[in-house]
Amino acid sequence: MATIAMTLSRVHFGGKSELGVSSLFSPSTIAHRCRRQASNKIHAVMTPTQSQRPLSTTGSVKHGMTMTEKILSRASERSQLEPDENVWVNIDVLMTHDVCGPGTFGIFKKEFGENAKVWDREKIVIIPDHYIFTNDERANRNVDILRDFCMEQNIKYFYDIKDLGNFKANPDYKGVCHIALAQEGHCRPGEVLVGTDSHTCNAGAFGQFATGIGNTDAGFVLGTGKLLLKVPPTLRFILDGEMPDYLLAKDLILQIIGEISVSGATYKSMEFIGSTVESLSMEERMTLCNMVVEAGGKNGVVPADQTTFNYLKDKTSVDFEPVYSDGNARFLQDYKFDVSKLEPLVAKPHSPDNRALARECKDVKIDRVYIGSCTGGKTEDFLAAAKVFLASGKKVKVPTFLVPATQKVWMDVYSLPVPGSGGKTCSQIFEEAGCDTPASPNCGACLGGPRDTYARMNEPMVCVSTTNRNFPGRMGHKEGQIYLASPYTAAASAISGYVTDPREFLR
Amino acid sequence: MAMVAATTAAAAAKPFLSPVRSQSSYLPFLSLSYTLKSSSHCSTFPILRSSIRPQPNSKPFAISASSSTSTSITTFHGPCFVVGDNIDTDQIIPAEHLTLVPSKPDEYRKLGTLALIGLPSSLYPTPFVPPDSPSTHYPIIIAGANFGCGSSREHAPVALGAAGAHAVVAESYARIFFRNSVATGEIYPLETETVGLYRECTTGDVVTVDLAGSRLINHTTGKEYKLKPIGDAGPVIEAGGIFAYVRKTGMIASSPSSA
Numbered sequence: 001m002a003t004i005a006m007t008l009s010r011v012h013f014g015g016k017s018e019l020g021v022s023s024l025f026s027p028s029t030i031a032h033r034c035r036r037q038a039s040n041k042i043h044a045v046m047t048p049t050q051s052q053r054p055l056s057t058t059g060s061v062k063h064g065m066t067m068t069e070k071i072l073s074r075a076s077e078r079s080q081l082e083p084d085e086n087v088w089v090n091i092d093v094l095m096t097h098d099v100c101g102p103g104t105f106g107i108f109k110k111e112f113g114e115n116a117k118v119w120d121r122e123k124i125v126i127i128p129d130h131y132i133f134t135n136d137e138r139a140n141r142n143v144d145i146l147r148d149f150c151m152e153q154n155i156k157y158f159y160d161i162k163d164l165g166n167f168k169a170n171p172d173y174k175g176v177c178h179i180a181l182a183q184e185g186h187c188r189p190g191e192v193l194v195g196t197d198s199h200t201c202n203a204g205a206f207g208q209f210a211t212g213i214g215n216t217d218a219g220f221v222l223g224t225g226k227l228l229l230k231v232p233p234t235l236r237f238i239l240d241g242e243m244p245d246y247l248l249a250k251d252l253i254l255q256i257i258g259e260i261s262v263s264g265a266t267y268k269s270m271e272f273i274g275s276t277v278e279s280l281s282m283e284e285r286m287t288l289c290n291m292v293v294e295a296g297g298k299n300g301v302v303p304a305d306q307t308t309f310n311y312l313k314d315k316t317s318v319d320f321e322p323v324y325s326d327g328n329a330r331f332l333q334d335y336k337f338d339v340s341k342l343e344p345l346v347a348k349p350h351s352p353d354n355r356a357l358a359r360e361c362k363d364v365k366i367d368r369v370y371i372g373s374c375t376g377g378k379t380e381d382f383l384a385a386a387k388v389f390l391a392s393g394k395k396v397k398v399p400t401f402l403v404p405a406t407q408k409v410w411m412d413v414y415s416l417p418v419p420g421s422g423g424k425t426c427s428q429i430f431e432e433a434g435c436d437t438p439a440s441p442n443c444g445a446c447l448g449g450p451r452d453t454y455a456r457m458n459e460p461m462v463c464v465s466t467t468n469r470n471f472p473g474r475m476g477h478k479e480g481q482i483y484l485a486s487p488y489t490a491a492a493s494a495i496s497g498y499v500t501d502p503r504e505f506l507r
Numbered sequence: 508m509a510m511v512a513a514t515t516a517a518a519a520a521k522p523f524l525s526p527v528r529s530q531s532s533y534l535p536f537l538s539l540s541y542t543l544k545s546s547s548h549c550s551t552f553p554i555l556r557s558s559i560r561p562q563p564n565s566k567p568f569a570i571s572a573s574s575s576t577s578t579s580i581t582t583f584h585g586p587c588f589v590v591g592d593n594i595d596t597d598q599i600i601p602a603e604h605l606t607l608v609p610s611k612p613d614e615y616r617k618l619g620t621l622a623l624i625g626l627p628s629s630l631y632p633t634p635f636v637p638p639d640s641p642s643t644h645y646p647i648i649i650a651g652a653n654f655g656c657g658s659s660r661e662h663a664p665v666a667l668g669a670a671g672a673h674a675v676v677a678e679s680y681a682r683i684f685f686r687n688s689v690a691t692g693e694i695y696p697l698e699t700e701t702v703g704l705y706r707e708c709t710t711g712d713v714v715t716v717d718l719a720g721s722r723l724i725n726h727t728t729g730k731e732y733k734l735k736p737i738g739d740a741g742p743v744i745e746a747g748g749i750f751a752y753v754r755k756t757g758m759i760a761s762s763p764s765s766a
Contacts, residue, residue: 099605106610111750131606138606198659198683212659214687216749262593263653267682298682351593447602469657471595473625
């Protein structure tokens with residue numbers, strides 16, 4: 001039903017010159033209305049404790065709201081919100097990690113007092129993940145600070161690591177926060193999640209509002225459970241068409257960032273809909289939402305559907321209520337893409353919007369490949385890389401570093417059979433291809449980190465990476481050159497030693 | 508107790524600022540208390556720094572309303588440091604230094620010595636903070652579009668503020684950087700009315716930022732530029748950040764110990 005409706009109103013747009021910007025405030029959200037009919041999980045967002053009868057209940061001045069507006073409306077106990085309004089929002093989950101946690105706790109203690117208690121010990125999730133497997137004393141100290149605070153405050157969700165020599169000896173340790181949040185059931189439709197990390201927007205894949213904040217704001221949330229947020233207007237991205245088997249969500253988001261630039265969504269929400277998005281797995285939806293901050297976006301959202309609910313099964317016992325954009329919701333702009341016409345992409349140095357076709361860069365000789373991070377270090381990312389290695393039957397020509405995002409991903413790499421391989425695991429395929437042994441799960445060299453970080457670029461090299469940023473110095477050396485790419489493209493490039501379109505091997 | 512008091516006050520308060528509204532469409536709401544400094548007053552040192560930004564090791568929220576209104580900061584003056592578009596947080600403070608915790612006074616100061624150390628030296632031969640110096644000679648940074656893009660690290664505005672910078676004048680900001688600048692009160696994130704201003708300025712040009720008049724004067728080139736009014740974010744930064752501001756305005760209890 002949704003697919004048919006979308007076909008009727010679909011306009012095909014492919015490359016840059018064909019960017020589709022349809023009318024402002026487009027009323028055509030047929031797909032949404034269909035989903036609303038299909039799902040009985042929709043609830044009114046208005047608070048029952050309003051003393052005055054809100055105008056919106058009379059039906060006479062009811063404005064449609066986007067998903068993001070509705071989530072913030074419910075969280076601020078308001079019946080109606082407009083973009084650009086500033087509202088106090090109740091926070092469902094606050095996440096922090098070893099890089100920003102200590103500073104956040106410092107502010108919390110300074111402002112609320114040495115003996116202050118956090119607002120809700122069950123709504124705070126603390127995930128050491130950035131600088132873990134390092135001898136840097138200050139980095140190690142910061143993890144100790146997290147532990148001390150969690151003990152003192154009796155924080156319910158603290159994914160600790162004590163034995164740095166063997167991550168598997170730490171049953172609580174997860175790894176990269178954004179993926180751990182998803183895997184541990186902390187991402188739920190309709191909720192508000194804030195975290196002291198810009199890629200907190202990753203969780204928008206679950207149809208929730210999720211955004212990155214600084215230490216001071218996080219310190220405020222720790223004490224009060226509230227945050228003043230400005231309601232962002234929404235840009236809508238309608239991705240239709242069958243996804244070719246050589247593309248991944250990374251290509252889609254690189255296409256979008258290339259289109260709107262690294263500041264094209266500044267202060268705005270990015271909502272992803274369309275038949276392609278509906279067909280994406282949760283991990284692929286995460287890749288899409290993870291990089292909205294690279295376009296300057298405040299948050300990204302994908303409407304929750306059966307794929308979302310299936311993923312959440314057995315992960316959380318918390319009740320959640322998804323919300324969806326109204327049929328008459330107002331969007332600042334619509335961008336339409338025919339995904340079937342897209343090609344594998346890279347973002348060239350030194351900006352995530354420096355888009356190029358992978359095949360246009362085939363003469364770029366590379367020194368290494370990195371597969372990891374919250375953006376490109378999930379189970380499906382490694383399965384995708386393994387698929388290319390398997391299809392090629394060749395060995396890598398450059399050092400290829402693999403850093404699973406979490407302990408769960410690491411286990412999957414070592415246990416899940418790769419389709420079509422006769423039962424081989426990713427780890428076996430990587431070994432046969434000559435890759436480095438998959439490393440201990442953490443943020444790794446995505447953001448450089450301390451000098452002794454595994455796979456950090458300490459020399460001015462050229463790297464194809466499945467990570468999220470390629471500004472100067474991002475992975476270590478200021479003169480290093482980073483080509484951001486999908487796991488397919490990264491694996492294909494590892495095999496040839498040049499930036500390579502994965503169709504070279506996947507056909 | 509502190510928590511309860513803050514929660515109630517916060518819940519009852521109506522939104523009081525627009526930290527994420529950078530395109531200021533309003534006039535600054537402190538319109539009366541400005542004491543414009545003479546632009547001929549040439550000092551390469553940060554002006555009145557100690558009166559607006561408490562040192563991290565001092566009790567930060569001791570500012571009383573009366574003393575702060577009488578010392579309203581309206582101008583910054585000195586040589587500027589000029590950078591281009593899309594200066595991301597890794598260039599402002601590279602991730603390897605994020606082990607430094609901004610709320611620890613000695614590490615706060617160390618962050619200051621590392622401000623903008625991630626800029627490629629081929630493009631920026633002059634360092635923002637000289638080696639072995641505790642602070643910068645440049646109280647004002649002039650930049651292109653999307654300054655502070657990238658990570659949510661509050662270390663970025665903190666490093667600039669700890670280095671002794673007072674204001675960034677850019678065409679636009681990444682959202683989280685702007686918000687963190689206001690929330691910490693470390694630095695004024697000011698926006699230009701025009702595009703390409705940074706191309707007309709050179710590192711070392713002596714400039715004046717006039718907050719009340721919303722303008723930037725480049726004394727070296729003799730040119731003057733309009734800035735967008737800082738709007739409601741101004742008083743928050745002037746107070747020394749969001750916590751200081753809400754205490755000053757009585758929105759939350761005046762000090763942690765009394766709450």
